[in-house]
Amino acid sequence: MTIWTPTLQDNTPRYLALADALARDLATGRLRPGDRLPTHRELADLLGVTIGTISRGYAEAERRGLTVGEIGRGTFVRKQAGxxxxxxxxxxxxxxxxxxxxPVALPMERDLLAATLRELADEPDVNELLLYRPESADARQRQRAAAWLQRLGLAATPENLLVTAGSQHALNVVLSAVLGSGQVLLTEALTYPSMKSQARQYGVKLRAVAVDEGGLVPESLAQACLQEPRPKALYLIPSMHNPTTVTLSPQRREAVAALVTQHDLLLIEDDIFSFMMPDPPEPLAVRIPERAIYLSSVAKCLAPGLRTGFMMVPPPLRTRLLAAIHNTVWMAAPLMVEVATRWLADGTAxxxxxxxxxxxxxxxxxxxxxxxxxxxxxxxxxxxxxxxxxxxxxxxxxxxxxxxxxxxxxxxxxxxxxxxxxxxxxxxxxxxxxxxxxxxxxxxxxxxxxxxxxxxx
Incomplete structure (x- = not known):
């Protein structure tokens, strides 16, 4: 049995604080998958709480997928293979x-990349791609990216656009800058696996919203918004959803946007697949730009190795999100961003x-x-x-x-x-x-x- 003494945060119900502590210690490596946790009585005595509190805390941890109880053996940190x-x-x-x-890899990409790199090598200011970019990318690169997003009807500008090292990095930035430990993030009942692991890392609580053959169910979203504690944001993959492949209809997009506004939520719209569609639907962020963080990337339509993503943000959040970029990787690699945005601008993409x-x-x-x-x-x-x-x-x-x-x-x-x-x-x-x-x-x-x-x- 693992000797584990959790640190419970104040101002949180004890059973929730216990589940939060378990999530933190699993994320930092203090607990490992397969570890056997203390018995209910042992942990209750150690923390000075009731056995019922421990039971509720362990039940909450199991609900989050962190633990599993085995009759006659005890409670274990769940192996995370799934x-x-x-x-x-x-x-x-x-x-x-x-x-x-x-995305499928094509032979043509090798020649296109080689040609772009040769072109860059011949430019007199190529060494600038080796310097820091305090604004996440230079103005020219952000202008190219903004023009690319404008194809979808988005009011993207160099001023409201940030460049990240892919959408995976963008999610990390958003969770660390906008949501805090214990806050509730709504998402489809089936969601991107990395969102689950990153939410655990930051202590963010995911609350599932039901899905059907048409995608996220607006009625379920409305119900989830009324549950306590009240959610702060909604994470959504509206086009060619991962994993269900569903694309939300215009009617559901309108209903979701209305609910986001009604319940004062922040929308995190992960739209990385839409540029593979010949006629992509209008993003939800077009309807509610003031309360939407829109994420896009070249990983699913061009090449994942370019590690270039784009984040259109409401102006009040820009400073916080830019600081979070600096606090993680400082900036996306300028060389990769230059290749990606040139391709967007010159028709190569x-x-x-x-x-x-x-x-x-x-x-x-x-x-x-x-x-x-x-x-x-x-x-x-x-x-x-x-x-x-x-x-x-x-x-x-x-x-x-x-x-x-x-x-x-x-x-x-x-x-x-x-x-x-x-x-x-x-x-x-x-x-x-x-x-x-x-x-x-x-x-x-x-x-x-x-x-x-x-x-x-």
Missing amino acids: DDPWPRSPERASTVDFTLSL DRIIAAKREETQARQRLAAQILAPWTFAADPNGTHLWLTLPEPWSSDEFTARARECGVMVVGGGAFAVNRRDTPHAVRVSLGLPDRATLKCGLATIAEILSGTAGPNY
């Missing part, structure tokens, strides 16, 4: 990796996206053909699909079986805000393997579902 946003490396070279949500979209559509058609007997959701321009598992499969059992057969997928538990709501589904990302490997991996998934697959050693 919630780990970073997939493990394949165990065998022959393993087909469907875990990473990446449009060429790459068009080619990636064509290849992505071909991969989705291949997947639809191979997986036709089973139920799944997909967007023709999306890099993943959401496969509903037939009886008797659970997502954990299917993920383990797939790995035995040489295929890696992401189980539904990685996306579930509440563990009890884990769906019997897996996400299959189509962008990483080459076309031949993709076909073999999808065939293996079909064989597992039909009961004819054997281990692929």
Whole structure:
């Protein structure tokens, strides 16, 4: 049993403070997955509280997915395999990796990158790309990015736009600058796994909002806004949602924007997939720019290695968010930002996206053909699909079986805000393997579902 003495913050109910302390100590490494926690009585005596308080605290920690109770054995820090946003490396070279949500890589990108780097090398002021950028990026780079976002109808300007080292970094910046420990962040019941882990790191409490085949349910959002403690913000992936692939309709976008305004929420709109769509829908931030932080990135439409993201922010929050950028990585790498924003401005990005979209559509058609007997959701321009598992499969059992057969997928538990709501589904990302490997991996998934697959050693 782990000797653990939690530090409980004041001004918070003791049972919630206990769950918060467990989350903090897990994030900092003081507790590790698999650790056995003190018994209810031992911890009650140690902290000078009632056994009932400890029971409620442990129950809250289990609700957040931090612990698991085993009858006759005690309470343990839950092994985080299902919630780990970073997939493990394949165990065998022959393993087909469907875990990473990446755009397809194209041969043309090598030549385009080489040409851009040669162009930069010949410029007399290229050394300026090695200097600090106190405004997260220079004005010219921010102007290019603003013009790119204006295509969606956003009122983006160099003044209300910040550049980050990708959308992952942007989420870290927003959580650290705008939300504090113990505050409530609403999100879809199935959400981006990294949002879950970052919320734990900062002590932010996620509250799930129900989703259906149309995405986030406005009626559930309205109910979640009335629960105590009152939420401060809503995190939303409105287009080609990860993992469900759903794009919110204009009617639901209007309803969500109205509820955000009515309940004085801050909207964190994660719109990283929309530029893969030929005709992307209008962002919610167009309707409510004064209370929306809009996030975009080149990772899903160009190349993740460019590590360049864009954050359109309300003016009152700009100083705080810029400080948070400085406090994390100081700035996105100027060389990467220069490559990315040149491509946005000179038409290179449009060429790459068009080619990636064509290849992505071909991969989705291949997947639809191979997986036709089973139920799944997909967007023709999306890099993943959401496969509903037939009886008797659970997502954990299917993920383990797939790995035995040489295929890696992401189980539904990685996306579930509440563990009890884990769906019997897996996400299959189509962008990483080459076309031949993709076909073999999808065939293996079909064989597992039909009961004819054997281990692929």
